[in-house]
Amino acid sequence: MTGVPLSWYLILSAVLFTLGIAGFLQRRNIITVFMSIELMLNAVNLTFITFSYQLKQVNGQIFSFFVMVVAAAEAAVGLAIILTVFKNRQTLNIDEVSSMKD
Amino acid sequence: MQLWLIPVFPLAGFLLNGIFGRRLSKAVINTIAIGSVLLSFAWVLKTLAGLGDLSVAHTEQYFTWIQSGTLNVGFDFTVDRLTAVMLLVVTGVGSVIHVYSIGYMAHEGGYYRFFSYMNLFMFFMLTLVLAANYLVMFVGWEGVGLCSYLLISFYFDKKFATDAGNKAFIVNRIGDFGFSLAMFLIVVNFGSLDFGVVFTSVAGKPQGALEAIAFLLLLGACGKSAQLPLYVWLPDAMAGPTPVSALIHAATMVTAGVYMIARSAAIYAHAPAALEAVAIIGVLTAFFAATIGLAQNDIKKVWAYSTISQLGYMFLGAGVGAFSAGIYHLVTHAFFKALLFLGSGSVIHALSGEQDLRNMGGLRKKIPWTFWTMLCAAVAISGVPPFAGFFSKDAILAAAGRHAPWMYWLGVITAGMTAFYVFRAIFLAFFGNYRGKGHPHESPWVMLGPLVILAALSLGGGYFFKVPDFLSPLFPLAAEPDNLAPMLISVAFGLAGIGLAAWFYILQPDLPDRIVATFSGLYKLIYNKYFVDEIYGAAVVNPVVEGSNAVLWKGIDVAMIDGTVNGIGHRAQGIGGVLKKLQSGNIRSYAAWILLGVVVLLSMGVMGDLR
């Protein structure tokens, strides 16, 4: 059986990561921006596991595991922050949450 | 031998009086001030007695001051016969004048300040005299300039006094500039500033360098000793209290230039052009100042121009190679000039501040002690034998005659003029009828005592203190002249001057006014000091001030330097304003910047890979 060249996985991961960045820069809704970040994290997970395969070790998968856990925690806290921002500003528009400017 | 104690006693007096003087009583201030100078004088006597013969210099080294590369300058004091003469004059006459000041300054404000400055002056003057190298001498040189400034401007609430102090300091600075350049040249050529090293290795040095050094030293001496062209500060310095004029501007500070030239005799012996310049400047100054002194009406100004003239004599003596004659005249001049100044101070004190000769007269009955002592000084300065001035002036004129006859004749005419204007002042002040409005009263004994001491010295000092013999190990004695003609001629001129003054001011009092009316142009020229101050003002002072204002201040300081410094501030603000835009508060633009940074880093990695 022919196998899949490893670099294809990496390229897929790069594409997904870039899509995540595009979403992060493009979208105006805070929640959508957050989801783009999750997309980026997923792409990174794929990369880790790919390299774990390459090096025939389990370390990459462990790292990916930790990434998932942290992503979950981050999602929880981030969404709580978004809730608070919505409560105070009544908007989900990221461009309007800019009172930290000069 | 603890030479350092000699200047340190007055320094201690300065510190004590300066710091605590405000709270001390007059008696304590007097004790500290006079006591310190008397202690210094006593220590000088003890040191000289202990050193005995002194044909070889005695040096004490205290600490290394500058150690840089091959230049090693120590803080050293040295005593040889020349130093001994100067020490005795400075401390002796200094003590006498300090005692006098108790009486003169009794009613003045700032009593403790006066005495602390006088003590500080003594410290610096003694450092100058005791110095064993040019740098320590320069310390004393500058220090006496500073004290002169402080004391001339003693009445600091009077503008003419502070202006005079400024003038003295600034004109002196020009001379100090010459001195500094001379020191630099000495370091370059000799590798050391030490007197011992420099004077023994003069013979092999290039002629040009020696001449340059000698001329520059002469410039310094002209500044300090008020010779042409830097004499203009001395008449204005009469704005200070009279004891200051006596001590600093007659007996000690102004003689520092002569001392320095005498000390550097070894250099001048190998720099004949410069030595000739010393003599020429000396004799011209003597003549020039004497002509101005003929017409002055302020009694202190007469003595000021007389001092300039007599200093010219000292320079003449040094310049024709008769260094010991110059020093001899320095000593006798200290006696009678200090006496003339102190006596005038007594007259001014008697008349409660009057200084104009035209408002005096007939005082010899009212203040007899002052009159008789000043008469002693007058005959001494006129060169009447056998009093002090005769011996010293005669020695100088004899040497001048051997060197160049025109200098002798100019000196003799000046001697005649000296006698004339001195006795003019005496006759105007003490003879005739009293023309003023005050109530003349005799001065207290604390002022008269010093006058008597100085009078005795003026009369007998020349005969008893044969300075050239004393200095013969340093400056070989000239041969005795075989004919007495030069001496007799100079004495004759002196007596003629006295006689002329008597005729003008006692026998025919209206004669001077008729002569003034006839030669009114010439008189105006002389009376206005040949307008030298005005010429200096227009030619030198004004251009410098205007130039500083227009170019240096407005052009460079404000425009360039302030512009640059402020400009940096503005640039920083500008750049900050631009960078401020980064902080837009917009999260998406932050993300974009981060992405840009990541791309740049990765590109750098790619570049590295490609290489």
Add this chain to the structure above:
Amino acid sequence: MNVILFLIFAAIAVVCGVNVVVQTHPISSAISLIGVMGSLAVLFLLLGAEFLAAVQVIVYAGAVMVLFVFVIMLLNAGVEIRQGRALLAQVLGIPLLFAFLGLMAYFTRSMFPSGRDVRFGEFHYGSAADIGRALFTQYLLPFEVISVLILIAILGAVVLAQKELD
């Protein structure tokens, strides 16, 4: 077989990823993201990470994304209206993205010119037992720290989102 599976699920992942970015309504984006995660789970399986594929589906797609959906519904997020764009992000971002992509591709090419091929079943170290062994021996400390991290996240979320006490 491997190639076909990879291509199918890679395509699904990319399409869903584009959808996440492009859709206007957040709910649509969320659903697309779930699709991405699912296909990624299959790709994990292909790479021999069985445990992680399961975790991805259960935790990531199952819990985190549900949380997202809850919040979207709670906030009643509506369709995003395209108003004036942040010009800087537009002008700077898109070219940068392409540059970024290009660089990543270059790096992967240069690092793995001859990578191993991926075949299903060749990776033997991805079972739950292996991961458990690694977690509790070599990575024990991070494991424990992570559990504290989760605790903090819970506390933070509770504090941030609670009602104000009047």
